[in-house]
Amino acid sequence: MKERAEKMKVTDEIIYVGVNDHDIDLFEGQYIVPNGMAYNSYVIRDEKIAVMDTVDEAFGEEWLENVKNALDGAKPEYLIIQHMEPDHSANIEKFMEVYPDTKIVGNAKTFTMISNFFRNLDLEGKKVVVKNQEKLELGKHILTFVFAPMVHWPEVMVTYDSTDKVLFSADGFGKFGALDVEEDWDCEARRYYFGIVGKYGVQVQNLLKAASALEIEKICPLHGPVLSENLEHYLGQYQTWSSYGVESEGVMIAYTSVYGNTKKAAELLGEKLKEKGCPKVVVCDLAREDMAEAVEDAFRYGKLVLATITYNGDIFPFMRTFIEHLKERNYQNRTIGLIENGSWASTAGKVIAGMLEKSKNITMLEKPVKIMSSLSEENLKELDEMAEELMK
Template identity: 80%
Template structure:
């Protein structure tokens, strides 16, 4: 067994709540409007929001502890607002900005990422602060026109190129392009005065900021699910970041990171290079009548008896698929156990493998357990699904079950366990 939750030092933002009424699906309920401001440094203020209404982030990821949409204000001779928030929280966000500005007027809105959970309120901001200029790159403004057809941008934009700077006074901002991390227009921003990296979606995690939870697990699930395909691009960004003196990381999701930054950067380096984070074996199974499940559980028992450091058993039909994918990337060895279904593999197994391969699953050792009552094909199909994956090592020993476990199958599981524990 292993524990998913381990502590790391992060900022937990305390919110001041003002009650507001809202209508949801025709019924009235109460939501607490969070007026959140927090000083990150003397001049940088957090003005983001927490979302406890969302059930599925990006329409697919379960977020039991909600989400945070982060935005920041940099106060200087000129004032910059870093990104907006989800469209459902415009009122809260604007209230946070007003509190942070304390009567001043912003000069810039810097748009690092055009995804609607961060950019939905660009037009709302432009209407409230018509004198402010919007800062982005060429791809940013192309997307902006597609999202906001009625937004008049003439004379209100500052287009920046990779490596260019924007001077606010004592704060000089440098823009570093990060294409496909995880959209093509993404850029991050470095403040050389306070040594802060505004990292866009990088170093983000699931979960609202008024809930204390482990960073590693929810950041890993977030990264693998959303950014995992783009490891090479993240590696390029990490190389650029390595040239900067970074003391604080301000992401667009999740807590502001202020301590032990090497830990977070190391995790990102492992994840984006598809390295093995933890030694252990994951057994993912798809079973109909329980015989394939028995094989998976028996293998796990044999591995534990042989002293395998970590053994994770996952029922693909019942566990959150994003967590299953996360674990497959975390550990160095993966055993796939599936029944044959319509001369193919069971649907949950097929979906699982597709999630892995579309995220460039590689540098792993794989083993196969198949089950079939008359014509087993699962092993052949599963092998074929990884034909384009790099650096996959297949176990010499596999298991072929005909309906239910036999004595021969138990010997095959012994041999597989022995090979996995080498």
Template identity: 75%
Template sequence: MFITDSIFYVGVNDHQVDLFEGQYDVPNGMAYNSYVIMDEKIAVMDTVDIHFTEEWMGNVAKVLDGRKPDYLVVQHMEPDHAANICNFMKAYPETTVVANAKTFGMMANFFPEMDLKDQKLEVKNGGTLELGKHVLNFVFAPMVHWPEVMVTYESTEKVLFSADGFGKFGALDVEEDWDCEARRYYIGIVGKYGAPVQTLLKKAAALDIQIICPLHGPVLTENLGHYIEKYDIWSSYKVESEGVVIAYASVYGNTKKAAEILAQKLEEKGCPKVSLFDLARCDMAEAVEDSFRYGKLVLASLTYNGEAFPFMRTFVEELVERNYQNRTIGIIENGSWAPMAGKVIRAKFEKSKDITWLENSCTIMSAVKEENLQQLDAMAEELCK
């Protein structure tokens, strides 16, 4: 794939993976992206997952067309991108590996048998590397989303090699909406690190970027302002769209019934979007994604062993871990003799910033009764303000 006349895509599509990073469902697979910059000196940008060594090496060799690479630039040491460093160096032993000090430290841990000797070029933040016409400018991006991460701006053709930034789930031979799977990818994997992403966006704002080449997902060449705006919203924890998420955990159906009644009331009142999730059965990553996308959240749980139900506990932990903030939360709790789920859930958000709790809540004693319907109506009215 041509990115420009001198920059080539040599990545691979993975349709073998079922769970990315051991937890995220990826029905349309994943792309592991790698690039080659052809110039007086040749730079290969990152490697790919270990299961695709042969395919990737073949892609690289085809672009090189008999030439030998001068540099292997390593922006991120996570194995889905860095697993083939050692294999690459065996195939091209005269290559110089370009990375920062933290990356070389991790490299020694991943590949203790690999001795680069004098074939290391340690770069500093703001450092440059000339290939001929092309000039690589290195910008450190710690905790986006590992501490060693850096991105690379090629200033001649105005290309940003963005590491995991602007990536998404899904292989490149499947067409799907960027926003949805990029949002789920960002919030699931990078969501905790909004502040470092904001720092990187401020640095990127000073650059004239015409093309974004991420390590996952498609190369972005048009309407870059849209993708940058989305990243600004996500990393600053702003509300992206108006709507209400209702996430419930139910055993015998009574808590589920309350959640469904509330959803119906919201729709009747003209709520622009209502997302309803059964936490025991849904893709929890999608429930987390929508909870960050929309501004209001209702958590409905029965009481279980004096706690919220396990799926609800996990869900709340997923939100808090990713710095859930600037949102409104309502509670529906159920308990046959001592409803405690609401109190427990509230306590889990104690350290979260700018959480507004609904004045109205709903407490069910076993089954939904007339007083609960009135409580749910009051919640719907408040949520629709």
């Protein structure tokens, strides 16, 4: 099912021409998107008309129809490419077939990628290669291009319209979910950020610093809704996420269990934390939870408990995958407790400590809980002590 996004005006001269995708099951081949995805594109109408980005290949005809309706008989002067991932750039060639006199605006890295994606596309005389902070005048609207390398590809740039005070933010401030579905922004934007952009906190911080000098009234991302109210909240969330700060006070307990004994320990610790007044406790079975949701929670809260078994002299595969996801995204500035279970040679705690030894600013609780097959009276006492320590 392919549904058309509701036609809307962002401002009097900026028109939304994106599409909704409800065919997709996995975004980027790995992220579950039960509410689909939005691929956003915009038309800026002025003396010279600019189209901002394209959409996924499967929606080319629908997008071109949206563009045609927004142009209302006029011809575009520019197609501005902020990001070359195919869910945004796949229809460049189709667009140029329909509007052959259009000039494509991008940076040097953009055009290198265009030549790699579109081997037979001849852009002789149709390239406008811009530099960082360079301006483009459309008439009333003056656009400034701000390079954002590795947020999250090297060619990425964002565009600021100083006339309407609109920031076209590329993948920044995006979220999972189509625009015809109502859902909380924070949850799906957080999962999107840490899943896709999370590794590049330093680069996002650089972009936020550049954006802080701009007067922004609206943010137009390439995924998710146009943001026009409470911008301080969205900017604040990105500040927290990109600096690897703690968003919410609480404890996440992530566990893997085969016969239920490690699960029992994880759930008992969760109960003890709640009894002691912990503001939020999240208990997650890594074998059954969406891994992207688990990663999101690990970054959201300031304290994490990893509970797993020794498995083939290592740790259970879902726990290893989870920790590798955290490491890949530069997990840092957190307190971690360990619960390890081993029926004979217990090595889980040692393996986990080794995996995290190069992570920045990780505080490991001094006393892990070591279970031998099933919970002992001593383990019950240790879990209570761990809960006390986590509450400090």
